[in-house]
Amino acid sequence: MSENHGILIVGGGFAGAWAAAAATRAVRAAGARHPVTLVAPHDDLVIRPRLYEAAPHRMRVPLDRFLSPIGVRRVKATVTVVDTAARSVTARTPEGAEARWPYERLVLATGSRLTAPRVPGAEHVHAVDTMEAAVALDAHLRALPDGPATAGRYTAVVVGAGFTGLEVATELVTRLRAIAAPQGARDEVRVVLVDRGGSVGLGAGPRAVIEGALRELGVVTRMSVTPVDVGRDGVRLSDGNRIPARTVVWTAGVEAGGVAASLPAARDRLGRVKVDPYLRVGGVDGVYAAGDVAAAVVEDGHLTMPSCQHAIPMGKYAGHNAAADLLGGSPAAFAPKGYVTCLDLGAAGAVFTTGYERRVELTGAEAKARKRLITERWIWPPLDDAGRILEEADHLVLTGGRRVSPTPARSVQAFREG
Numbered sequence: 001m002s003e004n005h006g007i008l009i010v011g012g013g014f015a016g017a018w019a020a021a022a023a024t025r026a027v028r029a030a031g032a033r034h035p036v037t038l039v040a041p042h043d044d045l046v047i048r049p050r051l052y053e054a055a056p057h058r059m060r061v062p063l064d065r066f067l068s069p070i071g072v073r074r075v076k077a078t079v080t081v082v083d084t085a086a087r088s089v090t091a092r093t094p095e096g097a098e099a100r101w102p103y104e105r106l107v108l109a110t111g112s113r114l115t116a117p118r119v120p121g122a123e124h125v126h127a128v129d130t131m132e133a134a135v136a137l138d139a140h141l142r143a144l145p146d147g148p149a150t151a152g153r154y155t156a157v158v159v160g161a162g163f164t165g166l167e168v169a170t171e172l173v174t175r176l177r178a179i180a181a182p183q184g185a186r187d188e189v190r191v192v193l194v195d196r197g198g199s200v201g202l203g204a205g206p207r208a209v210i211e212g213a214l215r216e217l218g219v220v221t222r223m224s225v226t227p228v229d230v231g232r233d234g235v236r237l238s239d240g241n242r243i244p245a246r247t248v249v250w251t252a253g254v255e256a257g258g259v260a261a262s263l264p265a266a267r268d269r270l271g272r273v274k275v276d277p278y279l280r281v282g283g284v285d286g287v288y289a290a291g292d293v294a295a296a297v298v299e300d301g302h303l304t305m306p307s308c309q310h311a312i313p314m315g316k317y318a319g320h321n322a323a324a325d326l327l328g329g330s331p332a333a334f335a336p337k338g339y340v341t342c343l344d345l346g347a348a349g350a351v352f353t354t355g356y357e358r359r360v361e362l363t364g365a366e367a368k369a370r371k372r373l374i375t376e377r378w379i380w381p382p383l384d385d386a387g388r389i390l391e392e393a394d395h396l397v398l399t400g401g402r403r404v405s406p407t408p409a410r411s412v413q414a415f416r417e418g
């Protein structure tokens, strides 16, 4: 067994990166020198909320520009097993070597993934949930003009009319038109949104706005059906109809998979690990979980949503609490500020809602401007500047640097004072 990794963060997404920064902030505030280590299989933090856009390869930042300035050690590896009794993890390096590392406190932040489609022909299906998948879809779309001029050359079927499916479908209209127009085929572009539910997602609040946007963009909806067979050139639906289409994008179903399953912990229906208000994994000493892999109870008994909006503050609270636990400080109960959604509707604008019942607050260009603020500015982490990174790692600072309370770093201060 090799050197102790101190506070070990598993996962280099939004929750993991912010957990590492928050743990570092708390360790420094306590005048301690415990190491903070982050292990992830990739070199970059992927800005997943923008993977439905064109040129998705741009949606990343090097983890080292966030972690190195604050002295967090990064190890490139995939954790395969967490042994909570021995307080160690087993990890596989990119070269295939296996290592076992002890930890003092662990923050699990391994995110979520698309549930693999269980349909014949699933190998023809595209996705946008990972950088690799989004880049492959982008390359596929750009190559469409080089393929045979079949009936469904510029038709895309998007499976799942939830948050991601709606963003993909509305944006694909613009993306496909940009690709088809130089070939004189702009009018051949067709986007079909398929869902086994009876209506598009996000509930009754924004439904009329969403349906209006789909109509405006010419997106065809096929509700109460599901694909039963996918081929290179089309999709057969459960009602017997076949849609000729060169592109199928699957967005339905998300799960917290992988290493989370190795924890001896209770899970919700998405496989997420249940955590207490301090983001401790129930019944497992020294282990915290944050982001899409964790389910915490928030306002009015709702569970956290797989979203950056929750992953970023959860990471900060989990990192802070792991350090507080280790150093004898006070933990802080996770208290996110008001749930909102901002759904991109492509060239038809966006819709911004508040509350879990999703009251519509902004639509059209105003909502689009809010969406841009969130995805083009607020969720991108500060880079290279240790002072700013540690300042924003405070769990009382919201995404984008807005402070929620005038009290500076209340609980860090509390545990520094003993």
Ligand SMILES: Cc1cc2nc3c(=O)[nH]c(=O)nc-3n(C[C@H](O)[C@H](O)[C@H](O)COP(=O)(O)OP(=O)(O)OC[C@H]3O[C@@H](n4cnc5c(N)ncnc54)[C@H](O)[C@@H]3O)c2cc1C
Residues within 6 Å of the ligand: 010, 011, 012, 013, 014, 015, 016, 039, 040, 041, 042, 046, 047, 048, 049, 050, 051, 052, 077, 078, 079, 080, 109, 110, 111, 112, 128, 129, 130, 164, 258, 259, 290, 291, 292, 293, 305, 306, 307, 308, 309, 310, 311, 342
């Ligand atoms: C197309 C799309 C649009 C979205 N739009 C929005 C939006 O508008 N608003 C919003 O709030 N959210 C949105 N989301 C959701 C948001 O991206 C996620 O909720 C967020 O990325 C979760 O952060 P995370 O850190 O929990 O997980 P991730 O960002 O997925 O990071 C997980 C990390 O863990 C690593 N990892 C996984 N397994 C292991 C392992 N075994 N060992 C080591 N490392 C591991 C991964 O490589 C990755 O670094 C969207 C997602 C998608 C795909």
